[in-house]
Amino acid sequence: MCGIVGYIGKANAASVLIGGLRRLEYRGYDSAGLALLDGDVLHVSRAVGKVANLNESARADWDAELFQRAGTGIAHTRWATHGPPTEANAHPHLDESGHIALVHNGIIENYRSLRARLEKKGHHFHSETDTEVLAHLIGDCDKGDLLQAVRDALHQVEGTYGIAVVSSHEPGRIITARRGSPIVIGVGHGESIIASDATAILAHTQRVIYLDDDDIAVVTANAVDIRDLDNLPVTREIAELGLDAAAAEKGGYAHFMLKEIHEQPDSLANAIRGRLDLQIGSSVLAGMSTSPRELADISRVIMVGCGTSLHAAMVGEYAFGDLADIHAEARQAAEFRYRNPILGNRDLVVAISQSGETADTLAAVREARQKGAFVMSLVNVVGSTIARETGRGVYLHAGPEISVASTKAFTCQVSVLLMMALKLGRGRRFSRDEGLKLAREIEAIPELVRRVIAQDDSIAEIAARYLENEHAFFIGRGPMYPVALEGALKLKEISYIHAEGYHAAELKHGPIALLQEGTPVIVVACEGPAKDKTLGNVEECRARGARILGIITESDHEAEQVMDDFIAIPAAHPLVATIPATVALQLFSYHVARLRGCEIDQPRNLAKSVTVE
Numbered sequence: 001m002c003g004i005v006g007y008i009g010k011a012n013a014a015s016v017l018i019g020g021l022r023r024l025e026y027r028g029y030d031s032a033g034l035a036l037l038d039g040d041v042l043h044v045s046r047a048v049g050k051v052a053n054l055n056e057s058a059r060a061d062w063d064a065e066l067f068q069r070a071g072t073g074i075a076h077t078r079w080a081t082h083g084p085p086t087e088a089n090a091h092p093h094l095d096e097s098g099h100i101a102l103v104h105n106g107i108i109e110n111y112r113s114l115r116a117r118l119e120k121k122g123h124h125f126h127s128e129t130d131t132e133v134l135a136h137l138i139g140d141c142d143k144g145d146l147l148q149a150v151r152d153a154l155h156q157v158e159g160t161y162g163i164a165v166v167s168s169h170e171p172g173r174i175i176t177a178r179r180g181s182p183i184v185i186g187v188g189h190g191e192s193i194i195a196s197d198a199t200a201i202l203a204h205t206q207r208v209i210y211l212d213d214d215d216i217a218v219v220t221a222n223a224v225d226i227r228d229l230d231n232l233p234v235t236r237e238i239a240e241l242g243l244d245a246a247a248a249e250k251g252g253y254a255h256f257m258l259k260e261i262h263e264q265p266d267s268l269a270n271a272i273r274g275r276l277d278l279q280i281g282s283s284v285l286a287g288m289s290t291s292p293r294e295l296a297d298i299s300r301v302i303m304v305g306c307g308t309s310l311h312a313a314m315v316g317e318y319a320f321g322d323l324a325d326i327h328a329e330a331r332q333a334a335e336f337r338y339r340n341p342i343l344g345n346r347d348l349v350v351a352i353s354q355s356g357e358t359a360d361t362l363a364a365v366r367e368a369r370q371k372g373a374f375v376m377s378l379v380n381v382v383g384s385t386i387a388r389e390t391g392r393g394v395y396l397h398a399g400p401e402i403s404v405a406s407t408k409a410f411t412c413q414v415s416v417l418l419m420m421a422l423k424l425g426r427g428r429r430f431s432r433d434e435g436l437k438l439a440r441e442i443e444a445i446p447e448l449v450r451r452v453i454a455q456d457d458s459i460a461e462i463a464a465r466y467l468e469n470e471h472a473f474f475i476g477r478g479p480m481y482p483v484a485l486e487g488a489l490k491l492k493e494i495s496y497i498h499a500e501g502y503h504a505a506e507l508k509h510g511p512i513a514l515l516q517e518g519t520p521v522i523v524v525a526c527e528g529p530a531k532d533k534t535l536g537n538v539e540e541c542r543a544r545g546a547r548i549l550g551i552i553t554e555s556d557h558e559a560e561q562v563m564d565d566f567i568a569i570p571a572a573h574p575l576v577a578t579i580p581a582t583v584a585l586q587l588f589s590y591h592v593a594r595l596r597g598c599e600i601d602q603p604r605n606l607a608k609s610v611t612v613e
């Protein structure tokens with residue numbers, strides 16, 4: 001949520017910063033800003049809207065030479081929390097004297113009281129943001145040493161922050177710090193890049209340092225000096241990103257979302273590769289690092305997540321229950337810690353998150369650890385906070401997911417959850433043959449998905465028939481119920497059609513009142529124990545004039561007949577089928593949004609990584 005970039009070094013800082021912001025734009029994109037240090041003069045430019053607007057306004061504000069010359073700067077792309085997306089609220093914010101500039105992710109919770117105190121001291125504020133208060137506070141603490149001033153200010157702050165600060169009085173350095181909002185520092189040759197997300201660093205270096213909470217770093221072109229809040233030196237390892245810069249590019253696709261949908265056969269193959277043991281009919285998930293005895297001891301699996309990751313958790317609930325005979329629950333992460341969950345050391349808590357930074361999921365992890373549960377993560381972004389705090393976990397290996405609407409992360413999450421359930425199931429009730437059968441089904445997932453993606457053009461033709469209605473319903477039963485929820489989420493977030501997901505049986509308990517002639521009902525009715533009942537629910541909708549799009553199993557002529565349109569997916573185990581069924585819905589939503597002319601990769605009001613509670 002919000003993107004930060006800072007640069008100090010030999011290159012043209014403005015280009016590096018704007019390039020970095022473009023890569024981070026998926027994190028927040030309602031306004032953006034940039035501060036450049038030209039020697040000991042500070043220049044600031046801000047713009048409402050996309051980074052492209054900032055690029056234009058900065059070039060208009062500044063002469064071309066400054067743009068070329070400046071070697072130090074900080075920049076920000078915003079997702080508004082305090083105050084609407086206006087130029088005044090865009091970062092960087094300045095202190096009272098105007099010589100300190102700050103960009104900030106997170107929320108300063110006690111900003112009102114700090115602001116009142118600073119106003120009494122004669123500070124003037126120009127925005128509604130919490131961030132500007134921190135800029136003034138740092139300025140207020142500045143007695144000639146910026147590092148000391150930042151430290152003193154952070155001691156007074158409640159809430160979360162990832163920040164980068166420059167001062168025209170100390171041009172050779174950038175101060176950066178984190179608490180609850182990620183900061184990663186790229187260590188180049190004669191240059192350093194600070195960012196809230198490694199994708200902004202990829203093009204420059206693979207060598208990075210992740211800050212921990214309460215770290216403050218002084219970053220120069222050639223060194224990174226990290227201290228804690230008491231000014232004691234701390235050592236953080238340099239890690240290798242191991243990511244290909246091209247992975248964060250569109251690579252010829254019209255949108256990141258389409259690229260990421262099409263990447264799924266490969267991302268799923270990466271998530272599954274080396275993790276199935278076809279000798280013993282189980283899975284090998286090194287990150288679970290549990291002995292068979294520990295596994296046998298687990299009495300409950302609780303999965304926490306938000307948004308799409310919560311839907312993956314809900315599929316996981318069925319997988320653990322059906323395959324491993326184990327009580328499993330998917331819990332909305334934001335609720336988890338406030339419900340004072342009853343947990344013990346036989347509970348396995350799995351935090352599911354693409355970004356590994358979602359504030360609510362992180363808070364749930366901390367609560368579960370506090371209560372002595374066995375906690376692990378299922379995360380995509382390597383080195384992210386949740387991955388590091390849980391210590392043990394399984395990476396998705398889906399590669400960078402840039403589109404705000406999550407696609408490949410979801411399917412990889414579900415495939416890893418299936419492998420986890422297989423592992424637990426094999427340790428409890430599965431015979432080798434049963435385990436082997438499921439392992440082979442999981443192994444085939446990339447191919448199943450490839451066969452759905454091959455229908456891209458025909459799915460686009462179907463989508464063209466669903467552009468006009470402003471409401472749509474998605475229904476399913478069993479593991480296809482969370483698939484229906486995910487389908488509705490995809491459609492509403494990128495096409496702005498009001499879409500609701502329901503359990504197929506629930507529709508008649510209220511929502512059916514909304515069905516009219518032609519109202520779209522998208523039903524996931526693949527082969528499985530729940531299919532016949534789902535088709536019964538379809539009849540109820542047809543009787544009320546709904547237009548039915550079915551996601552059904554190939555050659556299921558009975559199901560074909562009750563649908564106005566259908567997308568057929570290959571036959572598979574009902575849990576495995578959740579993945580190709582979801583891919584069909586992803587493509588459907590994508591094409592509906594594209595044909596409605598929506599801005600697919602950056603839908604209004606959303607952000608990719610939600611680091612506020």
Ligand code: G6P
Nearest residue numbers: 306307308309353354355358406
């Ligand atoms: C945001 C994103 C969603 C995502 C959710 C959870 O709302 O827009 O696509 O599912 O956060 O994110 P996580 O990174 O924890 O999976």
